[in-house]
Amino acid sequence: MSKSTKIALIGAGNMGGALVAGWLRTKRSGVTPQDLIIIDPAPSDVVQALIEQYQLRHVATATAKLLAEIDLAVLAVKPQALEKTAAELAPQLPAQCAILSLMAGITMTRLTTLFGDRPVVRAMSNTAAALGAGISVCVANDAGSAIETLATRLLKVAGPVEWVNDERLIGAATAVSGSGPAYVFLLAEALAGAGFAEGLPRELADKLARQTIIGAGALLAGSDKTPQELRRSVTSPGGTTQAAIDVLMGGGGGLPELVRQAVSAAERRSRQMGAEPPGR
Ligand SMILES: NC(=O)C1=CN([C@@H]2O[C@H](COP(=O)(O)OP(=O)(O)OC[C@H]3O[C@@H](n4cnc5c(N)ncnc54)[C@H](OP(=O)(O)O)[C@@H]3O)[C@@H](O)[C@H]2O)C=CC1
Numbered sequence: 001m002s003k004s005t006k007i008a009l010i011g012a013g014n015m016g017g018a019l020v021a022g023w024l025r026t027k028r029s030g031v032t033p034q035d036l037i038i039i040d041p042a043p044s045d046v047v048q049a050l051i052e053q054y055q056l057r058h059v060a061t062a063t064a065k066l067l068a069e070i071d072l073a074v075l076a077v078k079p080q081a082l083e084k085t086a087a088e089l090a091p092q093l094p095a096q097c098a099i100l101s102l103m104a105g106i107t108m109t110r111l112t113t114l115f116g117d118r119p120v121v122r123a124m125s126n127t128a129a130a131l132g133a134g135i136s137v138c139v140a141n142d143a144g145s146a147i148e149t150l151a152t153r154l155l156k157v158a159g160p161v162e163w164v165n166d167e168r169l170i171g172a173a174t175a176v177s178g179s180g181p182a183y184v185f186l187l188a189e190a191l192a193g194a195g196f197a198e199g200l201p202r203e204l205a206d207k208l209a210r211q212t213i214i215g216a217g218a219l220l221a222g223s224d225k226t227p228q229e230l231r232r233s234v235t236s237p238g239g240t241t242q243a244a245i246d247v248l249m250g251g252g253g254g255l256p257e258l259v260r261q262a263v264s265a266a267e268r269r270s271r272q273m274g275a276e277p278p279g280r
């Protein structure tokens with residue numbers, strides 16, 4: 001496909017909005033405002049602002065006339081909205097139109113059942129995509145290999161892009177990096193709460209927790225050391241960190257075991273979502 005690929009974004013919320021913002025911000029995405037159609041009855045505030053800033057075409061529901069020129073439909077609705085979205089969209093999508101699905105759990109088989117045999121790429125990103133600090137893991141069906149270069153270019157604005165051959169790994173990636181930011185935000189909440197419980201003023205506890213996670217992220221980003229090495233560099237023998245780590249690593253496997261179980265639950269849920277009948 002050429003640089004002037006016409007793209008319809010179906011669902012302009014957190015995830016769709018993060019990608020569109022990146023496309024319009026970054027020239028190397030190859031996406032111009034004229035290439036884009038936003039399809040969503042109620043786009044997020046971020047996308048609404050982009051629609052106004054770039055004079056993007058926007059409709060609540062797709063029409064056959066509008067979709068006739070589309071080369072790529074980017075699916076970014078919630079899995080629960082998929083059946084309704086497919087009923088509106090599938091009969092009108094041109095035969096040559098490819099699909100890039102950002103949806104968790106929804107398998108290639110389900111996508112081709114709903115939308116017909118066509119090139120499909122499934123990608124799992126995360127909301128840090130909005131800052132170009134996400135990461136995407138992708139898989140293509142046989143026909144989808146024709147749009148791998150295009151998908152990589154579009155997703156690269158969101159952060160690194162990895163490809164796998166085994167679709168089942170998308171569920172594992174969803175559980176690690178798709179949902180992962182929420183685990184880190186929970187840690188920030190818990191750290192702030194613990195600081196408050198130790199007597200810090202609420203605002204200072206929140207600030208310390210937030211900046212600590214930002215700083216730790218910056219160290220991960222800027223260092224060649226492994227997370228384990230970085231942790232050890234904070235942990236003086238017999239010191240305060242060691243006392244805390246003993247608690248976090250203790251009792252029944254501690255935090256690593258809890259994270260293992262959490263990621264396993266997310267992966268399992270992703271498989272259930274793929275198997276669920278419409279509307280669940
Ligand atoms: N949020 C995240 O961290 C991540 C999300 N994902 C995946 O991205 C997808 C979207 O998630 P997220 O962005 O959080 O969801 P949002 O609810 O923020 O965005 C979805 C948007 O789609 C709109 N919508 C619903 N039905 C239709 C329709 N028939 N046609 C067009 N638009 C429609 C919604 O409108 P309304 O609100 O009015 O229903 C909403 O604006 C999901 O499938 C999720 O699995 C993947 C990785 C990370």
Ligand SMILES: O=C(O)[C@@H]1CCC=N1
Pocket residue numbers: 104174178179
């Ligand atoms: O919670 C979810 O289902 C989506 C997929 C990954 C992050 N959010």
